[in-house]
Amino acid sequence: MNSIQKKIWTLAAVVLFIMMAIWGALTYYNQKTQNQYNDILQRYLRMNEVTSASQQTITDLNNYLLAPNDANLVQLNESKENIRKARLEVIDLRNVDNDFALTNYMNLIDSLVETTDRSLMFLSEKETEDSAKAFSEATRISKYISDMTLTLLDTELKTYDRFYRSIIEQSAELKKLGMWLLLLITLLLLLFTYWFSLSITRPVLKLTQAAKELSRGRFDLQIEVESNDEISFLAKMFDRMRININNLISEIQQKAQLENELQQNKLLLQESQLRSLQSQINPHFLFNTLNTLSKKAYLEGSEETSDLLASVAGLLRYNLKRLDRSVTLYDEVKVLRQYIEIQKARFTERLQFHTEIDESCLHYQIPALTLQPIVENAVIHAVEPEENGGTIWFRIIDGEDRVTIEIEDDGPGMTELKIKQILEEHPVETEGHSTGIGFSNVVRRLRLFYGYEDVIGIESGSGSERGTKIMMKISKTRGNE
Amino acid sequence: MRKTVILILGLACVILFYFTFVSAYKVFRSEWQLPRTSAHKQAQYRLVLITQELETPFWVKVGGGAIEEAQKNGASIEVWGSYNKNQEDFLKKIEIAIDSKVDGIIVQGLDTEEFKNLTKLKAAFYGIPIITVANDVPMAESLRRTYVGSDQYLAGELIAKQLLSDMGHTGKVVLMGDSRQEYYQEQRLKGIYDVLNKYPNVRTEYAETADTRQQVIATTQDLMNRLPDLDAFIAVNANIAEAMIQEIGRRSKVEPYHIYSFDDSPDTFSLLVQGKLDGMIEQSPETMGKISVNLMIKWLTGEMVPLNTDGYLTDIRMLKAANTR
Incomplete structure (x- = not known):
């Protein structure tokens, strides 16, 4: 993969990772808090449910006592079933602080059911007075249940007081955390982006400067780019090009010098040839004359002169040729x-x-x-x-x-x-x-x-x-x- | 320059990291666990101590003793009750206790029809044992298992003897009691009469009053008007002592009168310390609490069946103003 692309991907991945991490943590935290809130609410709702179920039972019982028909009986049984269910749910609410009260509470519910049954039983045996007594007792018990519910809620509030406060504190702390996190991530991302952009732009800048130097005709400066991406590859190629150009130029210069020398040589040659031509105007005539002079001197007995003339002739011939x-x-x-x-x-x-x-x-x-x-x-x-x-x-x-x-x-x-x-x-x-x-x-x-x-x-x-x-x-x- | 900038940025990073992590730690540490179901198994017996006079020194001591004893025996106990002798509230608490099917009820006796109904019929119907404490109601009327507390008859005797030794064998004594005529008050009166009747020169005058403050004051006024040469007062019910003494104090000096009472009211002890009360019967509330719980548990476990129906008596002693000062 390309290196600059890799860098960009890395940046994106880092940002994505941070976002995911924060999102995950917040979701987790949110879920946890939500569960706890649910638990708390559930507790209150369950207790409230008991109260309303007990009241419903009393109402149904009253209805049935007034008009003992099947419809009312069904309704009564239903509400009795409800209160039993509510009782079972209340069991889960037990903790150290409300242990005693909760047991009482559940027993009160039992008592209510029992008293209701008793009232029904008396009714079926036509003992209306006892039935009414049992009903009034059931009514009282229902009232006690309501009272007890309030007491339990009160205890609940006391027990969970620190817990609720810590929830409030934590939500405040969460706000603070958000602030710090925002600041931290901003700073980190700024730094990272700065470093990242620098790692791309710095080699480009260097390359630009190198190109400027080249365009000015300075071929002797080495191009050095410390990076591990395409820019460094580009810089290497650029440097090689510079070296090649440098070599070519020096070659051209050498060639030019050589040519220059050759030219000079030719000129020299031409000059010499011209002179030799000048002096060759009539070399044979000169040779012959000198030879004739030499023979003549020899014949006239002047051997020394003859030799001298022969030397001159030889020298002259050598010179010309x-x-x-x-x-x-x-x-x-x-x-x-x-x-x-x-x-x-x-x-x-x-x-x-x-x-x-x-x-x-x-x-x-x-x-x-x-x-x-x-x-x-x-x-x-x-x-x-x-x-x-x-x-x-x-x-x-x-x-x-x-x-x-x-x-x-x-x-x-x-x-x-x-x-x-x-x-x-x-x-x-x-x-x-x-x-x-x-x-x-x-x-x-x-x-x-x-x-x-x-x-x-x-x-x-x-x-x-x-x-x-x-x-x-x-x-x-x-x-x- | 560059170095400084890097240093500052690094420092900022470190600081931000620090605060972020501290904050995150605070947010995510799971300290706020909900209080879970108690690990220890439920107490074997659930007992309730019910009184008419919550938070009075006497009953705080009874409650303290009871709780201590219950903890020792692994039973759980709660102290319920009403304030200022609110009978309606008191009876309601008893009914709740019965309906809550507690294992045992330790209750301050109340000599009324409603109380007896509750204990005799309802508690018996549910099979819940009842022990009276401090104030008794006869077994036949309440079906209580036993009584734990002072021998009120003995207390009456004690207070009469003290009166005699302080006052001498002649004089006029006013006995003032609550018009409710509770059992324990009758016992006290009986004790006092049994002693004083032996001395013909000691004249006793019994007065009844309702337990409101105004009534007490009115009765005292009436008495003092009718009998100007009184020598001694005995407040058979401790709760009326304070109002009575206040009224005497308004008429004349309190000191010349010999005034006696019992300790089961919040005011009597301070009156004794002030010297307005010459003597007071002190009972043993802590012992009452302890013994009542102990007996209840023994009865529940079947260790001691039946309990002594006459009751288990706790110590009483005479506390004199001279000694407390």
Whole structure:
């Protein structure tokens, strides 16, 4: 059964029960009182009956004496029968107080009957004088009976005086009881109804408030309703709905973020492609020219120039082709060496380049053109402006599940602001990079490629300490593949 | 705030509950049971003591003794009667008792024709035994079983002897009696005469009066007018003593006269205490009551059949004014 319905039924049942109880008690009490009243009345009526029966007997006897016919005799016998019956009924009235008087009373009735019979007997024997005497005696006895009736009634009143008074007191008390009962039931019902209505309305109120909060867009407040009826079920469903909506919203938000990133990625790609297209204006012409220049230099005996030109050509080809795909660390390192070779031709002794490479790590995947721009950055900031040149260390160190790539220089270092800008992928003005790819571009591509934020770290000495150290921790297995 | 409200409501509930339950308890407790049929079985014998002078000290004592004795023997007794010697009422009570078929009637004797009729004819017809108490009516006239009370003849003798010892052997004595001439009064007179007649110097004058107050006063006046040198009065019927003494007191001092009476009137004892009465015969009313009931029960049970028809006499003694003061 439904719970609210159950509650209403309970309320109705309680009220009904109280009413029934009161009705039952009152009926019982009423019945009891009525019985007692009946008993009392019966007593008086029975005594009165004796008096009237005895008087009737005398009247009938008189009639018969005056006119002794059958009709009068029948009547006389009837009234004698009546008085005998009345006598039998009087026996029940006996109690401690009227014991003596009642016995006398009954004997008086007997005497009356006997005297009546005697009178009749004398009449039948034609002794009219004796008959009349007996009649007068019967009349006297009848008078005594009336007197005795009064005496008995008087005794009765005395005996039952306390009883009658208690009846009066009790009826007064009953009135009082009614008042108290009314007050009590009113109070109880009011309290019960208040509690009952509260148990229905309070959860509804809570639910309303929760709905209001939801409509305002606050999805994070839990809906708690302490009750055991449908409202609590409703509240639970409501809460589940809230949680679902919450989940959906966060999903949508995530999706939006993802899409946003995708968009950015696409833009980046397009930019790169545009640049590569720009720089591809006539790559074959450049290759061929560079190759021709290299051969020519070789033929003219300038082998060093020839090698340099070949490096430039290789670097150029790599730049143009490999931007949007992943390559192995080995390829990257190879390009890096070509680049350093070119730079060495430029800076000669001013550029010191030291490598510590763990060869076993070279087959791991890495986005194309990540190392070269960073090293180029180091060259531009740490070597170029220095009169005595600079030193760049390049290390590949095998880790447990990540390979650490460190590029360290001994230049003047970076400011905190700059580091922050780079790590937050703000576009930084490129200062003449050969590939046109900036530091922040590398950072973004690395993060996108590996899918975690701490793929790159920058340590830079500030003040008296010099040097910048860039560490890349690349996963041995690409996170999202 | 909330706590206070709950507290107040709770308190109100408790108070209302309390009063409701107290009230309900009062209404529903069944204390007012009707007095039911008496548990003890009916008394074996129902006796009635009937007197003409209800509520006088003398008869209250008789009644007390009778009730006490009846309770002892498991009989039930009621004291009926008339007030102030209302004979009609008295006779009616006797008739009711007879018609009510009581087991025994103990009655103050009344020396009248109606009384004798009732006892001799009606009571005998119904077979109800009658014992006279205090005042007797001869057996032959009343068919009483026996008499319980003082020997009135002896009482008369006693009072005459006292008179002689107080007054000496010469003097004029007035004997005043009720004109009804009841048996017990005759007995008393006889006793007095039997003593006084032995002394020739003592002159007796007998006067009769009706028992109304005016008659008593008139008779006393008449006597004192006729015989101015009186020495003593004896009120043979105690009921006339008070009016008589009042009248004497109006004429002269009461003290010089020797006045005597009996105790079966409500006034005589107080007159004795006041000193207006020189002597009074005191009877034993309680013993009368006891013995009469006792005898009645013995007769009813057949323990003592027949009873002594001469009667069972109870103690009498002379009570003098000098002793009571």
